[in-house]
């Protein structure tokens with residue numbers, strides 16, 4: 051395997067996955083809405099050892115954008131090996147009684163419809179070439195729930211279900227499907243959740259050591275580097291101080 055397409059590569063976990071695969075000498079295809087971040091990252095990836103790097107703007111909420119991103123990916127890398135469905139977000143901490151419809155729409159359109167749009171374009175190609183690996187970046191929120199996180203947890207439970215369904219639908223094709231489901235990772239995730247409030251976002255990771263994006267990227271690298279007869283279905287990876295989605299041991 052030597053080529054990988056990563057959604058949400060402009061930041062956090064997606065960016066770290068790109069860096070890990072650059073060090074492995076892969077051909078890398080990046081997507082996210084912030085093109086300037088992708089361009090910046092492309093140069094770094096080349097200097098880290100990537101065989102080649104291509105970056106195209108991607109909005110997973112748009113059918114047209116996904117269509118053109120997937121077409122470009124397969125044009126450049128006709129035998130693409132790995133798709134990482136990483137793009138995702140949460141907005142706010144409202145309860146179900148108080149939540150905002152437009153925020154819920156964005157969360158579901160990104161985290162669930164986005165994954166479906168990408169799979170619809172990439173999976174037929176993987177089936178046709180009799181190889182390929184779909185990796186979902188799920189979450190511990192796909193296994194547990196918490197107050198103020200209902201819609202986000204619903205989307206990550208959905209991602210888990212989509213991975214399980216794909217494994218059934220692709221059985222016998224040699225195409226693999228894995229889900230890497232982290233607990234708390236320090237990225238721009240909380241800043242996005244709190245609408246740009248950096249101080250509030252910092253509090254989320256205070257008093258304990260969260261996962262780094264690299265910790266998650268290394269789990270993805272493990273899942274995708276097993277022999278062809280091995281499918282890693284699911285990896286749940288947590289900070290040692292986090293015992294569940296809502297139980298975190300903080301030192302102060």
Ligand SMILES: NC(=O)c1ccc[n+]([C@@H]2O[C@H](COP(=O)([O-])OP(=O)(O)OC[C@H]3O[C@@H](n4cnc5c(N)ncnc54)[C@H](OP(=O)(O)O)[C@@H]3O)[C@@H](O)[C@H]2O)c1
Pocket residue numbers: 057058059060061062063064081082083084085087108109110111136137138139140160187188189190231232233234235236237238239240242
């Ligand atoms: N951080 C955590 O604690 C944590 C824990 C478990 C799971 N996760 C999951 O990990 C994944 C990555 O999140 P992260 O923690 O790395 O957060 P992040 O630093 O905010 O990165 C999110 C990435 O998703 C991209 N994205 C968001 N909306 C998009 C859209 N409509 N189209 C294309 N790309 C889009 C963003 O790029 P642009 O804004 O440039 O488009 C960015 O590159 C998400 O699926 C998240 O649910 C995170």
